[in-house]
Amino acid sequence: xxxxxxxxxxxxxLTVFTGIIPGREEELRTxxxxxxxxxxxxxxxxxxxxxxxxxxxxHLVHQGPSQKRESLxxxxxxxxxxxxxxxxxxxxxVLDRIPEADSWWRxxxxxxxxxxxxxxxxxxxxxxxxxxxxxxxxxxxxxxxVVESLALxxxxxxxxxxxxxxxxxxxxxxxxxxxxxxx
Amino acid sequence: xxxxxxxxxxxxxxxxxxxxxxxxxxxxxxxxxxTMFLGKWVPFAQxxxxxxxxxxxxxxxxxxxxxxxNGAPQKRDKLKYHYLFFESNFDGPWQHYIDAFAYCIPAxxxxxxxxxxxxxxxxxxxxxxxxxxxxxxEGGTYYCAYEHASxxxxxxxxxxxxxxxxxxAETRGLTPAAFRAAYDxxxxxxxxxx
Numbered sequence: 001x002x003x004x005x006x007x008x009x010x011x012x013x014l015t016v017f018t019g020i021i022p023g024r025e026e027e028l029r030t031x032x033x034x035x036x037x038x039x040x041x042x043x044x045x046x047x048x049x050x051x052x053x054x055x056x057x058x059h060l061v062h063q064g065p066s067q068k069r070e071s072l073x074x075x076x077x078x079x080x081x082x083x084x085x086x087x088x089x090x091x092x093x094v095l096d097r098i099p100e101a102d103s104w105w106r107x108x109x110x111x112x113x114x115x116x117x118x119x120x121x122x123x124x125x126x127x128x129x130x131x132x133x134x135x136x137x138x139x140x141x142x143x144x145x146v147v148e149s150l151a152l153x154x155x156x157x158x159x160x161x162x163x164x165x166x167x168x169x170x171x172x173x174x175x176x177x178x179x180x181x182x183x
Numbered sequence: 184x185x186x187x188x189x190x191x192x193x194x195x196x197x198x199x200x201x202x203x204x205x206x207x208x209x210x211x212x213x214x215x216x217x218t219m220f221l222g223k224w225v226p227f228a229q230x231x232x233x234x235x236x237x238x239x240x241x242x243x244x245x246x247x248x249x250x251x252x253n254g255a256p257q258k259r260d261k262l263k264y265h266y267l268f269f270e271s272n273f274d275g276p277w278q279h280y281i282d283a284f285a286y287c288i289p290a291x292x293x294x295x296x297x298x299x300x301x302x303x304x305x306x307x308x309x310x311x312x313x314x315x316x317x318x319x320x321e322g323g324t325y326y327c328a329y330e331h332a333s334x335x336x337x338x339x340x341x342x343x344x345x346x347x348x349x350x351x352a353e354t355r356g357l358t359p360a361a362f363r364a365a366y367d368x369x370x371x372x373x374x375x376x377x
Contacts, residue, residue: 005223013242015268017250019257035324037195043326051240051272053200055192055323060204060262064301067206073258076250078202078323080270082240110253127251129268132219133243135232141341143328149340150332156347157377160370168359171366179351 003087006131009139011050012090013131014081016124018108019074020056028077028107029056035100042100043081046093048143052081054104077108082134084142091121155179192323196330198239199275202320204246206264211298212245215267218294219243231291235283237274239334243295244268267296274333277315282308339376346373 006013020028032054035041043052058075083090094101095117105111112119138146159178163171193200207215222228232241248262273280284292285305292311293304303310329337350369354362 008223008229011240013240015242015244015270017246019251019253022256022258029322032324033192033322037324037326038330041324041326044328047328049326050328051198051200052326053193053202053270053323055202055320057204057320060206060266061318063206063299067300068263070263073260074250078320080202080242082242082272108253109255109257123253127253129244129246129251131242132216132245133222133232135222135229135238135241137233137236137239137334138338138341139229145341145344146329146332146337149344150329150336152347153340153343153377156343156373160377168363172357172359172362175362175366 003130006087006134008134008136010084010142011082011134011136011139012085012087013134014079014083014087014090015129015131016079016127017057017076017129018079018105018111018123018127020077021107021109022074024107025056025058025075028104031103031107032056032077042098045097046083046090048084048090048093050082050084050143050146052079052083054079074109077104082136087125088121091124092117095120192321193319193325194275195325195327197274197333198272198325198327198330199277200325201269201271201273201277201315203267203269203315203318204320205267205269205296205299205302205318206262207245207267208298208300209264212265214298215245215295219245234288235273235280236335236338237280237333239272239274239337241271241273242269267299272327274335278312281312281315284308285311343373343376 043049055078056075057078058072060071062069095114099114102114110123112123114120159175163174166174193202222232246266246268248265250260250262252259285308289305296302297304303314305311332340346369350365354365357365
């Protein structure tokens, strides 16, 4: 039941809270805030991640007089990701393609490192908090579906503009040459 | 100004990641669990949640008072309350859309957060904006595989692709005149998405 709540369509919502080794917060903050962005992000190498965030939880916001005051005893690195497929495949991809993961999780208590694959998987699962509700705008569309669709839309728009005024024969021929399949 | 300087850890391209971590009143935890369960399994609920075409992914996670513990030197956290971890990935900035939430789905907002401590149930929108600003967890780093496309652009592109594939399958071996007719129908169908 817990695992299924993380899944909507073909997308999986992962949420992981890991306690930070006391005194390492600023070094960790510098590490994650220095990671390359966009296509240069190490996360981009996985090819299956729609969105992901790494952030530090180091305080609780007091809501007002009706709440009893409380504070965290430890600070946490919170990792979230929305990706295609199952968690095991995702963790295998992290192990194989993101050696930089050591640079942020090594500041967390109990982190076994990427070298011990089974221990890494156990550690992530131990610190995972199952999603209660996950809603996805296009639930059965993979990252590659989206990326390819955006590229096709641009290509087709260019084609439609360029094809304006062509004869029927020219239109069919140009479509075939542009999109690779005969009309 | 660099992208790094403007990202704030939760902004990239057209996307914004809003993260809130707020306490739940003890008596409201079972109600919220039931609400989330229904939201997951009642078909209409997902459509209702995503009725706004600027939201891409949204998650709610009820976090138990005992946070994950890995032994020393971590100090164990046993909080007084359950907390609601909320993360929404959408076309930012969020201030532009709070009015829609506050005035279109105030009952939904109050159902989820309205039993939280000192939550300013909407409408009006301004107190809700202040509450979100107060609780938004900033910093870190953020990634999106298609950061320069808005959610509406993504939905349009997927629609174009589906119709385009259908067109390709239907037009194999057609005469030029029949191909033209099918092409004109394709253009008519997708013009609103181009």
